[in-house]
Amino acid sequence: MNKFLREAKLWLIAIPILLWTLLPIYHIFLFSISSKDSAFSGALWPDHPTLRNFGTVFRQEHFYLHHFWEQIWNSLWIAVAVGVITLFIATCAAFAISRLKVRGGRTVMNAALFTYFIPAAFLAVPMYKAMGTYGLLNSRWSLVLAMVTLASPYAIWVLKQASDKLPWELDEAARIDGATPLQLFRLVYLPLMMPSLVAIGTYALLLAWNEYLYAFLLLSHENTIPLAVGLGHFLASDDSPWELLMATALIYALPPAAIYYAFRRYMVGGLTVGAVKG
Amino acid sequence: MAGVSFREVVKTFGKTRVLHGISLDITDGEFVVLVGPSGCGKSTLLRMLAGLEDITGGTIAIDGRVVNDVDSKDRDIAMVFQSYALYPHMTVRDNMGFSLKLRNEKQALIDQRVATAAKILNLEPYLGRYPRELSGGQRQRVAMGRAIVRDPKVFLFDEPLSNLDAKLRVAMRTEIKALHQRLKTTTVYVTHDQIEAMTMADRIAVMNEGRIEQLGRPLELYDRPANLFVAQFIGSPAMNIFDGVVQSGAVEALGVRWPANGGASDGQRVRYGIRPEHLEPASAGIPAEVVVVEPMGAETEIVAKVGDAPITVMMRGRSNAGPGERIHLAPQAAHAHLFDAASGIRI
Numbered sequence: 001m002n003k004f005l006r007e008a009k010l011w012l013i014a015i016p017i018l019l020w021t022l023l024p025i026y027h028i029f030l031f032s033i034s035s036k037d038s039a040f041s042g043a044l045w046p047d048h049p050t051l052r053n054f055g056t057v058f059r060q061e062h063f064y065l066h067h068f069w070e071q072i073w074n075s076l077w078i079a080v081a082v083g084v085i086t087l088f089i090a091t092c093a094a095f096a097i098s099r100l101k102v103r104g105g106r107t108v109m110n111a112a113l114f115t116y117f118i119p120a121a122f123l124a125v126p127m128y129k130a131m132g133t134y135g136l137l138n139s140r141w142s143l144v145l146a147m148v149t150l151a152s153p154y155a156i157w158v159l160k161q162a163s164d165k166l167p168w169e170l171d172e173a174a175r176i177d178g179a180t181p182l183q184l185f186r187l188v189y190l191p192l193m194m195p196s197l198v199a200i201g202t203y204a205l206l207l208a209w210n211e212y213l214y215a216f217l218l219l220s221h222e223n224t225i226p227l228a229v230g231l232g233h234f235l236a237s238d239d240s241p242w243e244l245l246m247a248t249a250l251i252y253a254l255p256p257a258a259i260y261y262a263f264r265r266y267m268v269g270g271l272t273v274g275a276v277k278g
Numbered sequence: 279m280a281g282v283s284f285r286e287v288v289k290t291f292g293k294t295r296v297l298h299g300i301s302l303d304i305t306d307g308e309f310v311v312l313v314g315p316s317g318c319g320k321s322t323l324l325r326m327l328a329g330l331e332d333i334t335g336g337t338i339a340i341d342g343r344v345v346n347d348v349d350s351k352d353r354d355i356a357m358v359f360q361s362y363a364l365y366p367h368m369t370v371r372d373n374m375g376f377s378l379k380l381r382n383e384k385q386a387l388i389d390q391r392v393a394t395a396a397k398i399l400n401l402e403p404y405l406g407r408y409p410r411e412l413s414g415g416q417r418q419r420v421a422m423g424r425a426i427v428r429d430p431k432v433f434l435f436d437e438p439l440s441n442l443d444a445k446l447r448v449a450m451r452t453e454i455k456a457l458h459q460r461l462k463t464t465t466v467y468v469t470h471d472q473i474e475a476m477t478m479a480d481r482i483a484v485m486n487e488g489r490i491e492q493l494g495r496p497l498e499l500y501d502r503p504a505n506l507f508v509a510q511f512i513g514s515p516a517m518n519i520f521d522g523v524v525q526s527g528a529v530e531a532l533g534v535r536w537p538a539n540g541g542a543s544d545g546q547r548v549r550y551g552i553r554p555e556h557l558e559p560a561s562a563g564i565p566a567e568v569v570v571v572e573p574m575g576a577e578t579e580i581v582a583k584v585g586d587a588p589i590t591v592m593m594r595g596r597s598n599a600g601p602g603e604r605i606h607l608a609p610q611a612a613h614a615h616l617f618d619a620a621s622g623i624r625i
Contacts, residue, residue: 167361167363169359169360169361169363170363170365172328172330172350172357172359172363173357173359173363173364173365173424174365174376175329175330175349175350175351176328176329176330176350176351176355176356176357176377177351177376177377177380177424177428178351178377178380178381179351179380183380187376188365191367192366192367
């Protein structure tokens, strides 16, 4: 009986949360399979559901969609670059701080974390100025560098916490076995850190994929902007093609969902590893 | 194979000095056990020999070569850790061959060395398994296998049996000793368990607070402990020790006379030590009151009170005595130990 009550309470909380989360997504889905006329009808299911909107998007048959493929490629390029570079920086930093005990390593990490006290929005203008100085404005690299800057401190912190949990004797055993620091990194550290690396790589990748503000600021050319900014352009006119906007949004939301689903095992374990110091 | 020599080795952590000038010579092929309570510096000394800790002062030499500034990997040593320290993502075969792989040895040689070690340690059926698929004892054997494969000059063991249950510990003790007798590689073994030390060592160094209290063969330490610390540390159950005064060849303590042999002069204040197995219940002798009787089959441990002091007695066979009963104890004078009351040094 007690178990039943406990379960019932859980369901009472879970169902509203689930509805709250799924409703907007359902809304997007509903719009994307409706024709332009019926999109705003208010019905829970369109009278004549259609996949034509997706066809329009894929064939880039609308003014706002002329660069669809180019922009989704930009999104992908930027996200993967951010994921890879963040992972490289954070892994090396975590290894150096946690395993090689580099002098001042902890201070550097704490200083990097300290930057989170300043909201990313405040940093946008200085970042814009900096990228302008280096002549990177309107290059995908500007967004990549900005996102790596934003993602790295957290990534270093999580990986450092995860590194701290690896038994110290493994390093010592490897040293006695004759491993150089680089061999230790490659042959012992990286394989054992894999779950955390997958989690952090995914985190950085999704952060960049979902970024709007910096992308909007640093990139302005139709050929260089990621799809997130491209979607924003839909709202520039009074008569926005909502059904196409939502169809594009749905397509845009699929890769992160797929990635998250594929790596869900690592995401929970990998990101919470730093939560409690063991 | 090689000898190891420590010369006035000092270690400090910040302002804390943990080793105060250790000198110790280990001969080629010898099995030396460093034993002592936690924090005595035994593991630090071993780790300094392994190259895992810097040497603050003095020198450490392996096979006549001073290794103070030599990297761990170039010292030609192999170490077995308390936690086994097996690489979790590698199979037993890869764990054992890892050091050879790092040395870029030929695969054929690696395979052959691993196979030999696996045969010695009965690990052949497990070569394809991962450490998580092995029991504690098997993991310990893999750790030893990893050491054997390298064919080092010196084996280092850092409390290798502490994580095993009591039964397995006894079995592994025998295995390590048999392994040493077979390979005859110089071995330095650290433990806090004096029984491990007694049963395995050629020589034992008893350490306390960063110093070697006594170095000697196991039975030397047992029969003639150099001071109170060694007397109490070696032997289980521990030696009975109490204060007394020497009077005409015997010791006046706890209100009775205890037979002694030794060079103490009359009136000298001493600490009198007698091992539980050198006290026997008898028809006449020192009167005592039984507190607890612990039968162990072949032997019986009796805790009795002489005056107010508890005395442990270990007798062969069985005892009919019960708690509260009065018995008499006969100490064997030849096995009595006298220590200076002030310095604790053997008289």
